Amino acid sequence: MKAFLFISQLAYAYQNCAKAAIAKTFISIVLFTSSIIIYVTKFSQYYRKRKSLVRRLPPGPKPWPLLGCLPAMLNNKNLAIHQWIHEILRQFNTEIACIRLGSNTHIIPVASPELALEFLKTHDSVFGSRPTSMTAEMLSRGYLSAALSPTGDQWKKMRRILVSQVLNPSTLHGMRGQRTKEADTLLHYIFSLSKNGEAVNIRSIAQHYCSGTIRRMVFNRRYYGKGREDGGASFEEENHNQALFTILTHLNAFSISEFMPYLKPFDLNGHEKIVKRALKVIRDLDEPIIEERVQEWRDGKKKEVEDILDILISLKNENGKSLLSIEEIKAQVTELQLATIDNPSNAVEWAMAELLNQPKILENAVEELDQVVGRDRLVQESDIPNLKYLTACIRESFRLHPFSPFNVPHVSNNDTVVAGYFIPKGSQVLLCRLGLGRNPRIWKDPLRFDPERHLKDGTVELGISEPSLRFITFTRGRRGCIGSSLGTNITMMLFARLLQGFSWSLLSGITKVDFSQTQELSLLEPLHLHAEPRLSHSMYPRITFVN
Numbered sequence: 001m002k003a004f005l006f007i008s009q010l011a012y013a014y015q016n017c018a019k020a021a022i023a024k025t026f027i028s029i030v031l032f033t034s035s036i037i038i039y040v041t042k043f044s045q046y047y048r049k050r051k052s053l054v055r056r057l058p059p060g061p062k063p064w065p066l067l068g069c070l071p072a073m074l075n076n077k078n079l080a081i082h083q084w085i086h087e088i089l090r091q092f093n094t095e096i097a098c099i100r101l102g103s104n105t106h107i108i109p110v111a112s113p114e115l116a117l118e119f120l121k122t123h124d125s126v127f128g129s130r131p132t133s134m135t136a137e138m139l140s141r142g143y144l145s146a147a148l149s150p151t152g153d154q155w156k157k158m159r160r161i162l163v164s165q166v167l168n169p170s171t172l173h174g175m176r177g178q179r180t181k182e183a184d185t186l187l188h189y190i191f192s193l194s195k196n197g198e199a200v201n202i203r204s205i206a207q208h209y210c211s212g213t214i215r216r217m218v219f220n221r222r223y224y225g226k227g228r229e230d231g232g233a234s235f236e237e238e239n240h241n242q243a244l245f246t247i248l249t250h251l252n253a254f255s256i257s258e259f260m261p262y263l264k265p266f267d268l269n270g271h272e273k274i275v276k277r278a279l280k281v282i283r284d285l286d287e288p289i290i291e292e293r294v295q296e297w298r299d300g301k302k303k304e305v306e307d308i309l310d311i312l313i314s315l316k317n318e319n320g321k322s323l324l325s326i327e328e329i330k331a332q333v334t335e336l337q338l339a340t341i342d343n344p345s346n347a348v349e350w351a352m353a354e355l356l357n358q359p360k361i362l363e364n365a366v367e368e369l370d371q372v373v374g375r376d377r378l379v380q381e382s383d384i385p386n387l388k389y390l391t392a393c394i395r396e397s398f399r400l401h402p403f404s405p406f407n408v409p410h411v412s413n414n415d416t417v418v419a420g421y422f423i424p425k426g427s428q429v430l431l432c433r434l435g436l437g438r439n440p441r442i443w444k445d446p447l448r449f450d451p452e453r454h455l456k457d458g459t460v461e462l463g464i465s466e467p468s469l470r471f472i473t474f475t476r477g478r479r480g481c482i483g484s485s486l487g488t489n490i491t492m493m494l495f496a497r498l499l500q501g502f503s504w505s506l507l508s509g510i511t512k513v514d515f516s517q518t519q520e521l522s523l524l525e526p527l528h529l530h531a532e533p534r535l536s537h538s539m540y541p542r543i544t545f546v547n
């Protein structure tokens with residue numbers, strides 16, 4: 001405005017002058033030049049502001065050149081890495097952070113359901129890939145299986161096969177008999193332990209139940225070797241289970257060489273050696289079965305599809321040739337076993353521990369079983385939708401005690417802006433299972449195991465799914481779990497059979513399960529309990545020893 005007055009005064013002065021024409025030209029030039037200057041200044045200010053807004057990464061520690069935050073991560077001796085990441089969220093008072101590891105991997109931990117939905121719902125198509133890593137590559141034989149493959153044709157092919165041929169409702173229904181046999185074997189085994197007055201290792205029986213179920217479904221058998229007459233795990237199955245867990249704990253284990261690729265040949269964490277050893281255990285047991293079966297189909301000795309392995313072998317492409325190579329079959333079979341063993345066994349072990357510490361909840365759960373199923377028949381998969389209180393207990397177990405601290409990483413295949421933050425291409429989004437499930441903004445009294453909360457808010461009707469991502473079970477979107485129905489059946493049957501079949505108590509001398517030394521994930525020691533049969537003895541299945 002001032003500039004305009006000044007120019008007007010100038011104009012007035014010049015009007016009195018003989019050379020008015022020159023004055024007019026002069027004024028026009030001044031006006032034109034000043035408006036250009038104002039326009040350019042304003043535009044560059046706007047552009048700078050917009051650029052900084054769009055390029056704003058989520059808050060997080062300042063990274064070093066090349067190393068990023070690796071020195072801080074490695075220096076941090078007192079906390080496990082997942083605790084260190086959650087600590088960063090706390091320090092920055094945020095529910096999303098950006099932690100650069102190495103020169104260009106951005107780790108984006110997320111602890112708010114609203115933000116989690118932004119990634120897995122609003123921007124699902126951008127965040128659908130997976131990270132590459134030494135363990136994932138070895139395990140999936142070069143990214144041949146569904147869960148570990150980055151987005152692309154191979155992932156689409158394997159996911160489509162699993163959804164339409166393997167984990168589809170009719171195949172799952174057809175294999176219900178196999179799962180029931182495993183549930184019967186579970187009762188038979190615990191019954192024989194209880195007769196001898198032996199303590200039951202809940203972790204071990206839960207893991208063995210999960211692996212036994214998927215082994216029956218995949219291979220139509222439950223033992224690798226001769227097996228045991230009492231239905232317990234023999235040496236081979238114990239080893240196989242242990243090897244699966246070793247791989248699971250190394251799968252997304254923040255190995256330094258994943259973030260500094262030039263260190264890869266040195267295997268600094270020793271992870272490569274450990275994973276190779278575990279994979280050898282698995283492959284030595286599984287591969288002979290797979291190879292023999294492929295040969296039987298080739299020789300025409302096998303014609304009838306009886307299990308998942310038969311399904312995978314007999315799939316044909318449009319030219320009538322095998323749709324899957326033997327390498328693809330081997331990779332997918334290992335992945336199916338990995339996907340089945342961890343979450344259900346962990347959820348049930350924790351639920352049992354919580355119930356033993358809160359007898360009223362245990363009483364409510366058993367009462368529900370007596371009302372819905374009674375004591376004259378064994379609980380079946382078809383009862384699961386009616387077991388609301390048990391479902392609420394399992395939901396609570398997943399909320400409070402997830403098996404792993406983070407969801408499987410989601411990798412972005414483009415630069416994107418999410419909730420006002422710039423997320424660079426290649427970022428690894430980690431939904432924090434602890435951060436979400438224990439978020440005090442979302443959950444009242446978050447550390448309390450309280451099944452009632454799922455009954456009160458009605459979410460128990462969703463079974464154990466949680467599509468609003470307030471905690472993590474199967475997540476959602478293009479990378480969501482495709483085994484949710486099978487996973488629900490395995491988890492719920494295990495839990496329901498344990499509670500219906502036996503009265504559980506702590507071992508003598510123990511008054512409470514100790515939760516103080518858990519590193520927030522698994523109990524430090526496997527839960528051991530005493531089991532007393534609570535049904536008439538004729539109800540316990542007598543399993544004749546068949547492999």
Ligand code: HEM
Nearest residue numbers: 147339340343344408473474475479480481482483486487
């Ligand atoms: C209670 C049991 C289970 C839970 C809690 C569970 C949970 C999950 C989770 C959290 C994911 C990753 C989702 C994401 O990336 O956002 C996943 C993926 C997957 N799950 Fe499950 N799962 C269970 C059982 C199973 C079973 C029994 C199978 C098959 C036998 C299975 C097969 C898969 C596969 C193939 C994927 C990868 C999908 C993809 O990347 O496209 N899951 N599961």
